[in-house]
Amino acid sequence: MSIKYTTKIVPKIPEIALASRLYFSQRGQERHARPAVRVALAGMIVGVMVMIVTICVVVGFKQTITQKVAGFGAHIQVVSFDNNSTYDLQPIEVSDSLLAQLGSYEHVVTAAPFITKPGMLKTDSAFEGMVLKGTDYWDFFASNVTEGALPQSPQEILISTSIASKLRLHCGDAVMAYFVDDTDVRARRFRISGLYNTGFTQNDDLFILTTLNTARRLQSWDEHTYSGVEILVDNMRYLDETADKIYFATVNHWDEDGYNVYYVQTLLEQNPAIFAWLDLLDMNVVVILVLMLLVAGFSMVSGLIILILDSVQFIGIMKALGATNRFVRRVFLTQAAMLIGKGVLWGNVLGLGIAAVQYWCHVVPLEPATYYVNTVPIAFAWDWLIVLNVMTIILSMLILLLPSLIITRISPSKVMHFE
Secondary structure, X not given: OOOOOOOOOHHHOOHHHHHHHHHEOOOOOEOOOOHHXXXXXXXHHHHHHHHHHHHHHHHHHHHHHHHHHHHHHOOEEEEEOOOOOOXXXXXXXXXXXXXXXXXXXXXXXXXXXXXXXXXEEEOOOOEEEEXXXXXXXXXXXXXXXXXXXXXXXXXXXXXXXXXXXXXXXXXXXXXXXXXXXXXXXXXXXXXXXXXXXXXXXXXXXXXXXXXXXXXXXXXXXXXOEEOEEEEEEOOHHHHHHHHHHHHHHHOXXXXXXXXXXXXXXXXXXXXXXXXXXXXXXXXXXXXXXXXXXXXXXXXXXXXXXXXXXXXXHHHHHHHHOOOOHHHHHXXXXXXXXXXXXXXXXXXXXXXXXXXXXXXXXXXXXXXXXXXXXXXXXXXXXXXXXXXXHHHHHHHHHHHHHOHHHHHHHOXXXXXXXXX
């Protein structure tokens, strides 16, 4: 009596259920403990972990440095069209209505006037060049005050800890400031109300802060005359769009000689070297992501090949029972997807764990003079991380399609004969 096999038996078994039976034992433990599979899984975990840490660090660098640059000079500045490259800016007239209009645009957080004046701080034993900046918008510096308080009276200034160290000054000390005009030198006596430290040494060594009224009286300007207007936006994605709106709002203002009064510039135009360096980080990210995706992909290729070679007898039996090559390939690709899922999960746990430790504990320090920050900055860009995980899974599965073709070359007759 002969036994007849039917092709309708196997397709009734779902690929996921069959792959799970191959992947897990009856006790729910993983069957695959061979070193080659473990190495493949480790490669997947390391690749995902490195990619997550890379994105968190690079996005953290860009956000932190952009915030510091914007803290000193805002995202957008409206200044005089006739300005040179110094901090002794030509004054502009800004009416209350124009100031209100600039602050009313979508994505604009604030539009704050400012006044700058280059000068020098001098003590009995040392002196230091500086730029006195008068402003009434203190959010950025308030978060970076290390000692004392923000200036409140016309005689108070806020200086950086680096300037204080060079001049051996402390909070509450008095210091003389000298400002050079076209015809004379003005001297002012200030009291240090507080110290700040942003870690952005390039500007910490330069700026001292005071109230807007103090700077206005020093310049002998009226209440609507400023060095410029600083405008902050809520998202860098809308920087160019907002700058265009502000440009069209100010482009038709003319002075008595028929020249355009206002010039609109973004922080990218003010600091091209810094943002060119940040753009180079994007290229590094692309290189690292590509390399890690290749590592993760080829690790899973080796893992899938081991799974297939380890189950040659099973494949031969399935084909003898009538299973198609396509069906068997789906079974093993489902197994590989389980390994990929495990690798992505543990890669996320380790990557986000390392990023969280650095975010809260600041384990890895940096030299502020070189990197503008004291420690490696971390930002959890969840949108990028979600895209990274989805693309890792999709690309890994696509890479596995080719090696899964090995299944089509396995002959049931040869397997049975070998056994």
